[in-house]
Amino acid sequence: MLDRWFSLSKNGTSPSTEVIAGFTTFMTMVYIVFVNPQILGAAGMNTQAVFVVTCLAAALGSIAMGLFANLPIALAPAMGLNAFFAFSVTLGMGVSWQVAMGTVFWGAVVFALVSIVGLRQWLLENIPASLRIGIPAGIGLLIALLGFKNTGLVVAAPNTLVKVGDLTSLPAVLGSLGFFIIIILAYRGVNSAVLIATLAVTVLAALCGDVEYYGIASMPPAIDGVFAQLDLSAILDVGLAGVIFSFALVSMFDSSGTMIAVTERCGLADNKGRFPNMRKALQVDSLSSVAGAYMGTSSVTAYIESSSGASVGGRTGLTSVVVGLLFLGVIFLSPLAAMVPGYAVAGALIYVGVMMTAGLTKVDWSDLTEAAPAFITAVMMPFTFSITEGIAAGFISYCVIKLGCGKWRQIHPCVIVVAALFLVKFIFIDGH
Numbered sequence: 001m002l003d004r005w006f007s008l009s010k011n012g013t014s015p016s017t018e019v020i021a022g023f024t025t026f027m028t029m030v031y032i033v034f035v036n037p038q039i040l041g042a043a044g045m046n047t048q049a050v051f052v053v054t055c056l057a058a059a060l061g062s063i064a065m066g067l068f069a070n071l072p073i074a075l076a077p078a079m080g081l082n083a084f085f086a087f088s089v090t091l092g093m094g095v096s097w098q099v100a101m102g103t104v105f106w107g108a109v110v111f112a113l114v115s116i117v118g119l120r121q122w123l124l125e126n127i128p129a130s131l132r133i134g135i136p137a138g139i140g141l142l143i144a145l146l147g148f149k150n151t152g153l154v155v156a157a158p159n160t161l162v163k164v165g166d167l168t169s170l171p172a173v174l175g176s177l178g179f180f181i182i183i184i185l186a187y188r189g190v191n192s193a194v195l196i197a198t199l200a201v202t203v204l205a206a207l208c209g210d211v212e213y214y215g216i217a218s219m220p221p222a223i224d225g226v227f228a229q230l231d232l233s234a235i236l237d238v239g240l241a242g243v244i245f246s247f248a249l250v251s252m253f254d255s256s257g258t259m260i261a262v263t264e265r266c267g268l269a270d271n272k273g274r275f276p277n278m279r280k281a282l283q284v285d286s287l288s289s290v291a292g293a294y295m296g297t298s299s300v301t302a303y304i305e306s307s308s309g310a311s312v313g314g315r316t317g318l319t320s321v322v323v324g325l326l327f328l329g330v331i332f333l334s335p336l337a338a339m340v341p342g343y344a345v346a347g348a349l350i351y352v353g354v355m356m357t358a359g360l361t362k363v364d365w366s367d368l369t370e371a372a373p374a375f376i377t378a379v380m381m382p383f384t385f386s387i388t389e390g391i392a393a394g395f396i397s398y399c400v401i402k403l404g405c406g407k408w409r410q411i412h413p414c415v416i417v418v419a420a421l422f423l424v425k426f427i428f429i430d431g432h
Helices: 002-006 015-029 032-041 047-069 081-093 097-116 119-126 129-151 170-187 193-207 232-236 238-266 278-295 306-311 317-338 346-362 368-384 387-404 413-430
Strands: 075-077 154-157 161-164 300-302
Touching: 002 317, 015 193, 015 306, 015 317, 032 047, 032 075, 032 081, 032 317, 047 075, 047 278, 047 300, 047 317, 075 278, 081 097, 081 129, 081 238, 081 387, 097 119, 097 232, 097 238, 097 278, 119 238, 119 413, 129 154, 129 170, 129 238, 129 346, 129 368, 129 387, 170 193, 170 346, 193 346, 232 238, 238 278, 238 300, 238 306, 238 387, 238 413, 278 300, 306 317, 346 368, 368 387, 387 413
Parallel strands: none
Antiparallel strands: 075 300, 154 161
């Protein structure tokens, strides 16, 4: 039955190989169940409920990807967009987390509609590479900044905006140690480097008396505090239009790039980035984000960690189904998640930042008309503490620079439209 449903023989794999691949992928991305509650908790959400919802969103999305698209691509709440939700939208703009979750939902709906009608690929092909590279890099820098903040290595300062914190404090020492453990283990090819570092720092924090013991396993906490609590009236607030668009646009870049990377690792993608069941995969991906927002978590996306499962032989959706089933099992470990201090996951945030900024090497730095927009997009996100402002600055600067340098023919109409919409936002919405 498994062979018929997942075409195991056709793809040159076996149930045992797929199970091992699923376990490998799971071990590389399970850190999200510790990190996501920490981040969304900063927005005022119940961390125990978010823990369960994170597991459910990852489980349902991964299983759906496996059953309907038959691809070894696991899904979970997106790193970066969770920080954008909590720190930029909720805390930065001063809106309730319920309203902010409404923007996630509507962004996911836009994302889903674009995917279903087939516009997604067209948009991806016509948005300049410099902006496609700059956006994830900027998100990575923003995530890293949050990691440094959680360790206390970087603190606010009235005269210099930021400064170095107390390097001898327990969060700074253990948070830094966690980062170094991740880098060393990842360099040595240990797939569960982030999980090992998070647990190691938590144990050390407990030995230092900074962690209260709650137990290891229990029945899952109630999720009614976050489930279906989103405020859908966000669609009526024009001031949130840019946020909704940002959630949709970033989700589009993030998930599409990840899917192409993983399928290329499996040998399933062609030289144009197309892969089997591509349309189904894009639809599952976008609809999972809609469902995740309704359940009470930030945007759900494909995880690049899926490539670790592909590296050990994962070739079909059975790998993703195994990942999903393992996430369902984790639901019963909520007491363990409650003991993880914020600085224990700080190393993971900085590590993710390192990985996301690696794409900047692909920018053509010899061409200032490409390099400058990529740079502005990337640095404006941590400097303004907003993904929306970084995207806006990137699109607007791209059009101005290309036009001023006589390269206006290189500006695609969709880029002009996006830049114009952001200008309208700045002038007529933010300016009043």
